Amino acid sequence: MASALPDPSQPALSVVSARGVVKRYGSTVALAGLDADIGPGITGLLGSNGAGKTTFISLVLGLRSRDAGELTVLGHDPATAGIEVRSRMGYAPEHHDLPAELAATDLVRHLSEMHLLPQRAAVQRANDALWLVGLGEERFRPVGTMSTGQRQRVKLASAIAHDPEVVLLDEPTDGLDPMQRTEMLDLIRRIGTEFGMHIVISSHHLEEVERICDAVVIVEGGEVVRAGTLADLRRGPAGLVVEVDERADELASILRARGYNITVEGDVLLLGGEDGVHDAVRDGVADLGIGLRRLGTRGRTLEDVYMGGAT
Amino acid sequence: MSVGQDARLFDLGYRAYDGPRERPARAILTLALFTMRRVLGLGRGGRHKVLPAITLAIAYLPALTSVAFSVLANNIVATDLITYGDYMFIIGSALALFAALVAPEALCPDRRSGMLGLYLAGPLDRNRYLLAKGLGVLAVMLLITVGPLLFMLAANVIAGFGPSAGETPKLLLRIAAAGLVTALLYTSLSMAVSSFTTRRAAAAVAVVLLLLVPASVVRPAIDAGAPNALDLLSFPFVVFDLSYRIFGEQPGDDAPVRELATWVVAAGVGAAIAAGALVCWIRYRRIEAFR
Amino acid sequence: MSTVEPRVVAENVSKWFGALVAVSDVSFDIGAGITALLGPNGAGKSTMFRMLCGLARPSKGTVRVLGRDPRADTGVTRMIGLVPQQESVFEPLTARQFVALSARLHGLGDPERAAGAALEQVGLDPFDRRRLPAYSKGMRQRVKVAQAIIHDPAVLVLDEPLTGLDPRQRADLVVLFRRLGSEGRCVIVSSHVLDEVERLGSQVLVMSQGRLAAAGDFRELRALMDDRPMRIRVRTDRPRELAGALLERGTAVGVRLDGDEVLELDTRDARALAHALAPVARDRHARLYEVNPLDADLEGVFRYVVQR
Numbered sequence: 040m041a042s043a044l045p046d047p048s049q050p051a052l053s054v055v056s057a058r059g060v061v062k063r064y065g066s067t068v069a070l071a072g073l074d075a076d077i078g079p080g081i082t083g084l085l086g087s088n089g090a091g092k093t094t095f096i097s098l099v100l101g102l103r104s105r106d107a108g109e110l111t112v113l114g115h116d117p118a119t120a121g122i123e124v125r126s127r128m129g130y131a132p133e134h135h136d137l138p139a140e141l142a143a144t145d146l147v148r149h150l151s152e153m154h155l156l157p158q159r160a161a162v163q164r165a166n167d168a169l170w171l172v173g174l175g176e177e178r179f180r181p182v183g184t185m186s187t188g189q190r191q192r193v194k195l196a197s198a199i200a201h202d203p204e205v206v207l208l209d210e211p212t213d214g215l216d217p218m219q220r221t222e223m224l225d226l227i228r229r230i231g232t233e234f235g236m237h238i239v240i241s242s243h244h245l246e247e248v249e250r251i252c253d254a255v256v257i258v259e260g261g262e263v264v265r266a267g268t269l270a271d272l273r274r275g276p277a278g279l280v281v282e283v284d285e286r287a288d289e290l291a292s293i294l295r296a297r298g299y300n301i302t303v304e305g306d307v308l309l310l311g312g313e314d315g316v317h318d319a320v321r322d323g324v325a326d327l328g329i330g331l332r333r334l335g336t337r338g339r340t341l342e343d344v345y346m347g348g349a350t
Numbered sequence: 351m352s353v354g355q356d357a358r359l360f361d362l363g364y365r366a367y368d369g370p371r372e373r374p375a376r377a378i379l380t381l382a383l384f385t386m387r388r389v390l391g392l393g394r395g396g397r398h399k400v401l402p403a404i405t406l407a408i409a410y411l412p413a414l415t416s417v418a419f420s421v422l423a424n425n426i427v428a429t430d431l432i433t434y435g436d437y438m439f440i441i442g443s444a445l446a447l448f449a450a451l452v453a454p455e456a457l458c459p460d461r462r463s464g465m466l467g468l469y470l471a472g473p474l475d476r477n478r479y480l481l482a483k484g485l486g487v488l489a490v491m492l493l494i495t496v497g498p499l500l501f502m503l504a505a506n507v508i509a510g511f512g513p514s515a516g517e518t519p520k521l522l523l524r525i526a527a528a529g530l531v532t533a534l535l536y537t538s539l540s541m542a543v544s545s546f547t548t549r550r551a552a553a554a555v556a557v558v559l560l561l562l563v564p565a566s567v568v569r570p571a572i573d574a575g576a577p578n579a580l581d582l583l584s585f586p587f588v589v590f591d592l593s594y595r596i597f598g599e600q601p602g603d604d605a606p607v608r609e610l611a612t613w614v615v616a617a618g619v620g621a622a623i624a625a626g627a628l629v630c631w632i633r634y635r636r637i638e639a640f641r
Numbered sequence: 642m643s644t645v646e647p648r649v650v651a652e653n654v655s656k657w658f659g660a661l662v663a664v665s666d667v668s669f670d671i672g673a674g675i676t677a678l679l680g681p682n683g684a685g686k687s688t689m690f691r692m693l694c695g696l697a698r699p700s701k702g703t704v705r706v707l708g709r710d711p712r713a714d715t716g717v718t719r720m721i722g723l724v725p726q727q728e729s730v731f732e733p734l735t736a737r738q739f740v741a742l743s744a745r746l747h748g749l750g751d752p753e754r755a756a757g758a759a760l761e762q763v764g765l766d767p768f769d770r771r772r773l774p775a776y777s778k779g780m781r782q783r784v785k786v787a788q789a790i791i792h793d794p795a796v797l798v799l800d801e802p803l804t805g806l807d808p809r810q811r812a813d814l815v816v817l818f819r820r821l822g823s824e825g826r827c828v829i830v831s832s833h834v835l836d837e838v839e840r841l842g843s844q845v846l847v848m849s850q851g852r853l854a855a856a857g858d859f860r861e862l863r864a865l866m867d868d869r870p871m872r873i874r875v876r877t878d879r880p881r882e883l884a885g886a887l888l889e890r891g892t893a894v895g896v897r898l899d900g901d902e903v904l905e906l907d908t909r910d911a912r913a914l915a916h917a918l919a920p921v922a923r924d925r926h927a928r929l930y931e932v933n934p935l936d937a938d939l940e941g942v943f944r945y946v947v948q949r
Contacts, residue, residue: 085807086807087777087778087779087805087806087807087810088777088778088779088805088806089777089778089779089805090777090807097640100471102470102471102639102640103640121475122374122473122474122475122478123374123473125471125472125473125474126371126374126472126473128471130468130471132464132467132468132471134464136463136464137463137464137465138459138460138463138464138465139463140394145393149384150468150472152380153377153380153381153469153472153473153474154377154472154473155371155372155373155374155376155377155473156367156371156372157369157370157371157372160367160369164367167364167365171364186682186683187682188682197468201367202366202367214682214833215682215833216680216681216682216684216833217679217681217833217834217835217940217943217944218681218943218944218947219681219682220833220834221940221944230364233363233364234364234366235366243805243806243807244834244836245807245808246834246836259807284912284915317928317929317930318928320929321919321922321923321928321929322919322923324918324919325919325920325922325923328916328920329916330912330915330916331915331916331918331919331929331932332915332932332934333932333933333934334929334930334931334932334933335930335931335932335933336930336931342808345807345808345809346808346809346812
């Protein structure tokens with residue numbers, strides 16, 4: 040099986056590259072000069088509804104034309120080479136409207152053929168894709184009889200069955216309950232890491248993006264406000280988090296008396312990571328005879344990055 | 351391999367696709383074929399085949415009856431059989447019914463269900479989509495226009511009134527022309543109507559109305575003094591008349607369109623076909639398929 | 642608002658539609674503060690919600706909101722504020738006009754002023770002249786909340802209230818909801834996004850297969866999951882010594898060593914382990930770098946509860 044890891048000797052592939060992209064609908068400006076570089080791996084497009092994510096996706100797919108700026112997708116301009124671009128991509132839209140009468144296998148097979156797979160290959164790959172997303176016998180049922188969770192999986196299967204280079208997923212966990220959400224995210228992570236497809240997930244769920252993405256592009260008001268790999272973005276001074284089951288303020292006093300800088304939030308203390316802090320905490324807790332629920336370093340989370348605002 | 355050799359674990363993981371891929375234009379053909387199958391009810395439950403089957407049966411009935419007649423009867427005279435020119439006129443209702451079934455089924459559900467968006471998110475654009483749909487609908491309409499005419503040819507041959515070797519290519523060409531132009535008109539008009547609504551039933555009714563109402567309004571108007579040229583709006587009768595002319599026959603009645611020169615009638619039909627296609631194209635340019 | 646604590650009480654509530662049992666013998670008693678109603682799709686949550694709001698009648702059992710039947714007693718609906726999931730049809734009104742409309746429907750005196758106050762509470766500008774269709778989804782969501790709290794309801798019902806919002810908008814609303822809850826209102830939230838629910842509070846009701854599968858503080862629920870020992874991950878410079886000591890004392894019932902520094906301890910008494918860790922580590926001169934209970938978050942509890 041071919042390795043999906045990027046070859047370090049090759050220059051980094053740009054999946055999507057945008058410079059100054061503008062899109063207006065009448066007097067509303069949906070994208071106000073968006074700059075972004077989306078590379079290989081799993082990238083999250085993070086922003087609230089109305090921030091411009093869906094508009095950007097429509098431009099990437101060449102389904103709408105932009106008013107200004109440059110956009111390159113897999114080396115082509117979707118405005119002029121839309122057909123070429125779309126033949127190499129898979130897409131799962133946000134909405135759940137699918138033809139009700141078609142059985143899931145027929146739908147996925149047909150869409151694979153429409154994405155230029157030869158007939159026999161389409162049959163086989165549709166079958167494989169549906170098993171992969173966890174639709175076993177349900178695949179023969181009409182899509183109209185399926186639950187939201189099953190539909191999300193059908194959409195995912197149709198997006199990947201033709202083995203595209205890039206898959207665009209718009210709110211793939213919408214409507215799913217917590218367990219289904221976890222399964223879907225794990226599945227997407229697998230697809231992105233093992234199968235050699237680049238994935239772009241458009242979502243407003245920060246925790247989900249943080250969980251499975253390698254890089255993130257944060258969109259707000261039609262512009263990119265932060266972007267980068269998760270590793271880079273989360274770099275920052277590490278602190279220590281201590282959660283106890285009672286008397287947090289007393290523990291804080293003890294530690295302050297020893298010269299440490301502390302903030303207290305309920306049962307949780309936050310300290311800087313200076314020398315000797317671990318033992319000081321341990322001893323303070325032992326002396327007070329309280330319970331130590333949690334201890335650990337706390338790097339920046341994506342939320343910190345987000346709330347920190349644009350650089 | 352036989353059991354007893356070295357045990358092997360097979361990897362059921364994902365397999366990338368390294369095989370050949372079709373060219374983008376292939377998607378047009380795929381969609382056209384898919385559309386044809388869907389509107390004829392193939393690959394769907396039995397009840398979706400009923401109406402198309404009945405309509406086709408009605409359309410072929412005169413031809414098949416003629417064939418049977420030719421085979422069984424004695425002393426047939428040429429005028430016993432239905433003429434080619436007459437045929438389209440005779441099965442006019444079946445044609446209307448078929449058109450009202452096919453185009454709405456081909457176009458409306460895609461817009462209703464979000465499928466159009468999924469198609470356009472692939473190697474298709476709106477023009478190619480319409481082309482594919484148009485080809486699919488046209489191919490199916492040809493089944494009901496050229497098909498029966500070919501059966502009539504068989505009936506004539508069996509009865510001994512078939513064309514001579516020299517005349518055959520010309521006759522076949524005429525059959526093709528008449529069948530094609532009739533199918534084109536019905537395809538174009540029914541697709542134009544279907545581009546206005548996502549409800550199949552409403553589109554079907556509208557198609558039938560379009561094929562009935564203009565003629566019933568125009569003809570009395572002409573009787574009351576309006577110019578004959580107005581009769582070019584009497585679809586589908588204009589194309590039936592063109593059919594007669596293609597076969598060099600005289601129709602039985604004296605509709606106003608008879609008064610018009612052949613090139614005028616042909617131009618009128620051509621204009622109607624173009625107009626329908628244009629309307630459909632314009633409607634589809636505006637539809638918001640991406641949500 | 643009255644000084645009596647608002648309560649929402651369900652007693653042996655069942656609801657069926659023909660042969661389909663949506664809710665089966667559910668009882669709970671919700672007081673002031675924020676309570677999350679959770680469950681897989683099809684567990685009966687939405688039906689339960691509808692019954693709480695008086696939109697459906699139980700087939701069996703009783704629902705009492707503030708002591709009254711929300712279905713029969715239309716007066717009590719004036720004390721309930723509902724933020725529904727569906728996107729409302731927003732007329733081309735300004736936010737203030739829209740919220741004032743709600744005030745009028747509730748028969749409030751001086752609806753304009755009340756609307757202004759409610760909008761300020763949710764962090765919107767009451768003097769914004771823009772019409773609602775021009776608002777972003779996050780702002781529209783806040784308008785929905787303003788509309789729901791304008792009559793100062795004792796009970797607030799929120800159905801997926803944080804959908805579509807970015808983390809900043811979400812954080813603002815979380816602060817608002819927590820404040821509303823701490824003001825003595827009974828706030829009931831339904832959501833599928835557990836990360837968001839965790840920020841609102843720790844009181845949960847979990848439904849599964851139409852029945853109530855769990856109720857209470859989810860951290861305490863974890864401790865109750867006694868057929869599954871809690872697993873705590875510890876990173877220390879002396880894992881074997883620490884593990885040995887804890888096993889000897891009986892505080893840990895199982896241990897797994899992972900590399901040179903990491904221990905995974907199983908325990909049936911998380912509280913005892915939490916109290917033993919620091920003193921035992923000190924005693925054995927072991928430095929503690931990390932202590933992390935695995936599977937103790939809301940997601941872990943949820944998964945356990947619905948999979949039983």
